Amino acid sequence: MICEVEPYQELSKYYEELSNIEKKKRELDDLLVVARQDNKKLNILDLASGTGIAARYLQQQGHRVTCVDRSEVMMSLLRSHINNLSSIETIVSPLEYVNLPADEFNVAHCLAYSLTYITAPQSLASLFIKVANSIVLGGVFYFDMVHPDRVSDKFSNIPKRKLKNATLETSLLHNSHEGQFTLQYTTIPFGSSEHKQEIHYGRAYSMEQLKRILIEAGFRKIEFHCNKLAVYKVFCFK
Numbered sequence: 001m002i003c004e005v006e007p008y009q010e011l012s013k014y015y016e017e018l019s020n021i022e023k024k025k026r027e028l029d030d031l032l033v034v035a036r037q038d039n040k041k042l043n044i045l046d047l048a049s050g051t052g053i054a055a056r057y058l059q060q061q062g063h064r065v066t067c068v069d070r071s072e073v074m075m076s077l078l079r080s081h082i083n084n085l086s087s088i089e090t091i092v093s094p095l096e097y098v099n100l101p102a103d104e105f106n107v108a109h110c111l112a113y114s115l116t117y118i119t120a121p122q123s124l125a126s127l128f129i130k131v132a133n134s135i136v137l138g139g140v141f142y143f144d145m146v147h148p149d150r151v152s153d154k155f156s157n158i159p160k161r162k163l164k165n166a167t168l169e170t171s172l173l174h175n176s177h178e179g180q181f182t183l184q185y186t187t188i189p190f191g192s193s194e195h196k197q198e199i200h201y202g203r204a205y206s207m208e209q210l211k212r213i214l215i216e217a218g219f220r221k222i223e224f225h226c227n228k229l230a231v232y233k234v235f236c237f238k
Contacts, residue, residue: 002195008071010187010196014163015051015074024111025057027142032061034235035107035140042106045134047095047143048114052078052088059087066105070094096123100134108135110143113231116202119180121209128217132238141219141236146204148179150230155183165190179204210234 008015035042041062046055049067051074058065059082066089069075075092082088091098095110096118108131118124131141146154151172158170166189174182183200207224214222214236225233 001193002197004197004199007198007200008074009198011168011185011198012051012071012073012077014166014168014187015077016053017163018161018168019050019053019112021053024053027111028054028057028109031107031109031140031142034142043104045100045105045108045131047108047110047131048112048117049078049090050074050112052081054109054111055088056082059084063087065089066091068093068095068098096120096127098127098130100130102133103136105135106139108139108141113144113146115143116146116181116204117200119201119203121203121205121213124205125213125217128213128219132218132236135238137238139238141238142234144231144233145210146179146202146231148177148204148206151175151179151181151204154230155181173199179206207232207234 032042041064044058044063044065046058046065046067049055049069052067055065055067055078064087067075067078068091069078070093072092075090079085079090095115115124118127135141152175155170155172161168166187169186171184171186172181173184174180180203183202185198185200187196211222219236219238221237223235225235
């Protein structure tokens with residue numbers, strides 16, 4: 001039996017198990033080296049925060065974190081993982097519609113190529129303007145992105161993964177020349193005949209597209225860090 005569910009309704013249960021937590025910590029460490037001044041504690045915007053892996057790590061170092069995610073399920077798990085919410089604010093909202101305060105954050109970040117889930121370029125441009133306005137002069141915005149011509153490489157060669165309590169299958173259902181793609185995640189809990197499927201829609205953006213949008217949003221300097229993988233990294237300075 002196949003049961004279709006909302007994005008992350010089922011996948012959220014296995015999100016931390018699927019995440020490369022040590023890799024995320026290394027990314028955050030690199031970001032903090034770029035952003036930190038005089039070892040001061042920072043006010044950080046965590047976009048698409050998921051279950052709070054990054055937020056917990058940053059909180060442990062004394063930083064204040066504002067977490068934004070569209071999934072109430074994910075944010076509920078985030079709150080349950082954190083003992084002290086005094087230095088963490090949670091906002092449930094799609095990234096493209098979130099309201100952000102002006103000149104508030106030293107650092108903003110969005111990990112795990114989560115910006116691909118904003119499929120309309122105009123919505124992505126609107127978010128970049130909000131982020132640029134929300135960070136202080138000299139602040140930095142970091143995110144990663146999938147190359148449009150490497151979507152198939154990124155998502156087509158994922159083996160069936162055996163988790164503690166289920167198996168997970170990832171299928172690339174659609175992939176256009178413009179970078180638009182559709183993913184299907186199927187989780188099969190052990191001891192159950194019910195397959196739960198989630199459909200995720202995404203869009204990968206080229207460096208040329210992003211550079212234009214980011215400059216128009218108000219960032220003064222943009223650095224692209226590329227490697228042989230399908231994902232590249234972007235540092236944006238205000």
